[in-house]
Amino acid sequence: MSDRVFQKLHILADAAKYDVSCSSSGSNRSNKNKGLGNADQGGICHSYTEDGRCVSLLKILLTNHCIYDCAYCVSRKSNDIQRAAFTVQEVVDLTINFYRRNYIEGLFLSSGIFKNADYTMERLVSIAKKLRQEHKFNGYIHLKTIPGASEELVHQAGLYADRLSVNLEIPTEEGLKLLAPDKSRAEMILPMKYLKNEIVRFKEERQIIKSTPTFAPAGQSTQMIIGASGESDKHIIQTAQHFYTKFQLKRVYYSGYVPISHDKRLPEIGSQVPMVRENRLYQSDWLMRFYGFKAEEIVNDMYPLLDLDIDPKLSWALRNQQLFPIDINRADYNLIVRIPGIGVQSAKKIIMARRFGPLRIENLQKLGVAINRAKYFIICLGFQQLYADKSGANIKQYILAQSSSKYVKNNSEQLSLF
Amino acid sequence: MLKTLIYDGTWAGLLTTIFCSFEYKWQIATIQHRDEPVQSGLFVTTETILTDELKTKRVLLGLEKKIGLQGIKELYYVFLSECKHRELLILRSTHYYFKSNPKANLNYAHDDILKIKKTVRSVSRERHRMTAFVRFQKMKDGLYFANIEPDFNVLPLIANFFKDRFADQKWLIYDLKRKYGIYYDLQDITEVKFSHTLDRNTIHIHLDDDELHYSYLWKNYFDSVNIKERKNTKLHVQSLPKRYWKYLNEKNLF
Numbered sequence: 001m002s003d004r005v006f007q008k009l010h011i012l013a014d015a016a017k018y019d020v021s022c023s024s025s026g027s028n029r030s031n032k033n034k035g036l037g038n039a040d041q042g043g044i045c046h047s048y049t050e051d052g053r054c055v056s057l058l059k060i061l062l063t064n065h066c067i068y069d070c071a072y073c074v075s076r077k078s079n080d081i082q083r084a085a086f087t088v089q090e091v092v093d094l095t096i097n098f099y100r101r102n103y104i105e106g107l108f109l110s111s112g113i114f115k116n117a118d119y120t121m122e123r124l125v126s127i128a129k130k131l132r133q134e135h136k137f138n139g140y141i142h143l144k145t146i147p148g149a150s151e152e153l154v155h156q157a158g159l160y161a162d163r164l165s166v167n168l169e170i171p172t173e174e175g176l177k178l179l180a181p182d183k184s185r186a187e188m189i190l191p192m193k194y195l196k197n198e199i200v201r202f203k204e205e206r207q208i209i210k211s212t213p214t215f216a217p218a219g220q221s222t223q224m225i226i227g228a229s230g231e232s233d234k235h236i237i238q239t240a241q242h243f244y245t246k247f248q249l250k251r252v253y254y255s256g257y258v259p260i261s262h263d264k265r266l267p268e269i270g271s272q273v274p275m276v277r278e279n280r281l282y283q284s285d286w287l288m289r290f291y292g293f294k295a296e297e298i299v300n301d302m303y304p305l306l307d308l309d310i311d312p313k314l315s316w317a318l319r320n321q322q323l324f325p326i327d328i329n330r331a332d333y334n335l336i337v338r339i340p341g342i343g344v345q346s347a348k349k350i351i352m353a354r355r356f357g358p359l360r361i362e363n364l365q366k367l368g369v370a371i372n373r374a375k376y377f378i379i380c381l382g383f384q385q386l387y388a389d390k391s392g393a394n395i396k397q398y399i400l401a402q403s404s405s406k407y408v409k410n411n412s413e414q415l416s417l418f
Numbered sequence: 419m420l421k422t423l424i425y426d427g428t429w430a431g432l433l434t435t436i437f438c439s440f441e442y443k444w445q446i447a448t449i450q451h452r453d454e455p456v457q458s459g460l461f462v463t464t465e466t467i468l469t470d471e472l473k474t475k476r477v478l479l480g481l482e483k484k485i486g487l488q489g490i491k492e493l494y495y496v497f498l499s500e501c502k503h504r505e506l507l508i509l510r511s512t513h514y515y516f517k518s519n520p521k522a523n524l525n526y527a528h529d530d531i532l533k534i535k536k537t538v539r540s541v542s543r544e545r546h547r548m549t550a551f552v553r554f555q556k557m558k559d560g561l562y563f564a565n566i567e568p569d570f571n572v573l574p575l576i577a578n579f580f581k582d583r584f585a586d587q588k589w590l591i592y593d594l595k596r597k598y599g600i601y602y603d604l605q606d607i608t609e610v611k612f613s614h615t616l617d618r619n620t621i622h623i624h625l626d627d628d629e630l631h632y633s634y635l636w637k638n639y640f641d642s643v644n645i646k647e648r649k650n651t652k653l654h655v656q657s658l659p660k661r662y663w664k665y666l667n668e669k670n671l672f
Contacts, residue, residue, distance in 0.1 A: 002631055005635065006634070006635060006638055009635055009638055009639055009642065010638055010642045013638075013639050013642035013643050014642045014643070016643070017642070017643040017644070017645055018645075030582075031582055031583065031585050034585045034586050034604075035585065035586060036584070036585070036586055036587075037583055037584075038582055038583050040549075044546070044549055044550045045550060045657070046550045046551070047550075047551075047640060047658065047666065047668055048653075048654055048657040048658040049640065049643055049644040049645075049654070050644050050649055050650075050651065050654050051644055051645045051646075051648035051649055051650050051653075051654070052648075052650035052652075052653030052654045052656075052657060053643075053645075053648075054657070055640065055643065058639070059643065094635065097628070097632045098632070098635075098636060098639075100554065100556070100562065100584070100587060101553060101554045101555070101556070101562070101632065101633075101636070102552050102553060102554050102564070102584075103553065103636050103668075136586075256648075258645060258647050258648065259647075273647050273648055275648065349526045350526075352524040352525075352526060353524070353525055353526035353527045355524075356522075356524075356525040356527060356528075357527065359527060363526070363527040366526075366527075366532055367526045367527075367532065
């Protein structure tokens with residue numbers, strides 16, 4: 001059996017790797033009755049691949065056979081590649097044996113669509129069910145919700161999985177129509193809506209009846225491919241905000257498109273993966289989730305694209321200089337956290353430390369504030385804001401000249417190509 | 419007169435030492451582990467401290483009122499960091515805590531406290547990494563075994579994590595640097611010491627028949643999920659520092 005499993009694992013892990021979600025956080029499933037495993041609230045990354053991404057879950061496709069022909073996907077029907085399919089037992093054995101050796105936090109199971117949505121979803125659910133019931137497995141399980149699957153199956157998935165996800169893939173509806181003619185945005189949203197309501201309902205019931213089973217305790221997530229269909233950052237970020245608020249998603253992932261096809265509708269093979277842009281999108285995502293920013297503050301009709309040279313918070317601050325300087329020793333947390341160079345952690349430390357006495361610039365530096373950016377936007381004991389009269393463009397130049405961006409190397413490489 | 423205090427190297431021992439420093443109002447030059455060679459000075463007398471449970475408890479109770487359990491945990495982490503002069507740092511900060519208002523451990527503008535927070539951060543990171551990077555190998559007798567060499571003494575901090583998670587399997591994690599391990603027998607955790615370390619070959623003989631199969635599968639999985647077009651060695655090494663590779667079978671097959 002070993003050779004075949006080896007081959008299958010190679011094919012089906014390789015096919016699953018473009019799904020960037022690997023988080024194992026957000027669930028507090030505990031180990032019941034001396035079973036196997038539990039979930040860690042903060043998640044654990046057990047390894048990191050050479051591209052720097054974390055490996056937390058055994059992320060595989062059940063099969064890469066697929067009836068759809070989405071241009072951006074390696075497993076598309078028309079692509080001439082090796083196909084494989086795991087049996088239910090094979091996935092269960094791999095998960096349990098990897099888990100027992102502390103290689104992984106659990107299983108992330110996705111699949112190509114074979115026959116139809118229900119047929120596929122049923123198999124995904126049966127694996128999760130077997131792990132939970134026969135093997136008393138309490139580790140993390142992330143299942144794909146297959147659009148078009150019956151509510152009954154989606155409901156069962158919620159009972160066994162910690163997290164569920166449907167990938168939006170292409171940020172615009174027109175783009176999706178062009179690249180994935182078999183799919184529709186409306187069909188993707190249906191199970192998301194259903195799950196959102198169920199999650200809320202179970203949570204409410206649990207408050208009254210303690211024994212109510214958990215239902216997708218780590219919520220839902222989704223993914224958008226970046227740079228495959230000419231969408232603007234404004235569109236991506238507003239779409240993300242829409243899904244965060246309307247569907248209470250836990251995470252939206254952004255996946256820079258890796259060229260895998262000669263299809264004329266897509267960027268050519270060999271063109272660069274938009275990694276800087278992807279990074280700036282994640283920074284914007286963090287601003288919305290942890291810093292109290294609205295999408296419109298980050299990108300809008302006047303500024304539909306993110307500045308790739310500097311982070312989006314600095315970019316926002318330079319456009320809104322009238323709000324600064326902010327007094328470190330007086331301002332609210334909500335304002336302090338908006339200062340470039342100050343993150344959530346240092347903002348909290350500032351709030352605690354200033355109760356013991358006013359803070360000076362040296363204190364800020366020591367507790368982790370990036371002074372080279374913050375100094376243009378703050379006042380504190382013995383310190384006045386620098387270059388308050390200068391334009392945003394000027395300050396941007398000062399900051400860039402002083403910092404060594406991790407992307408400088410990338411940029412010069414790009415330039416030397418032409 | 420300045421004093422050098424000698425204690426038994428345990429957490430309770432250090433807390434007793436702190437108790438004595440308050441009780442007798444000693445001026446303390448250094449606090450030393452009893453296994454270290456004593457550094458005597460001209461105007462320094464040495465005093466050996468006998469660990470005392472009652473005194474330990476009194477210090478802990480006093481600290482809890484001032485800085486809460488979270489604050490005590492921070493000091494314990496500093497103790498496990500094994501960093502130089504950690505005993506004096508802990509002593510100095512307890513003096514500061516006792517004479518200040520409650521929650522003085524949140525004064526991020528204070529140098530000692532910044533040092534404590536920094537150390538806690540390093541130890542927590544190492545603790546977290548050990549929950550992630552321990553790689554068990556299954557033995558013929560069903561025991562799951564792992565060697566580690568953490569930067570700090572984190573075994574006491576990860577014991578419960580592994581007990582909760584792998585409740586239905588026997589396991590043993592051995593710290594090669596500090597020459598002791600923790601063993602879980604399906605009921606309790608006990609500390610164990612080997613008379614000689616288990617090297618790679620000895621372990622190999624005792625491996626379960628399926629062990630290599632799964633180890634290869636893991637390595638195969640690890641290589642298959644890499645996206646070549648996104649290669650980022652700097653980030654890879656930053657997240658997975660090379661000093662851990664020795665015990666990671668995906669980087670270095672057993």
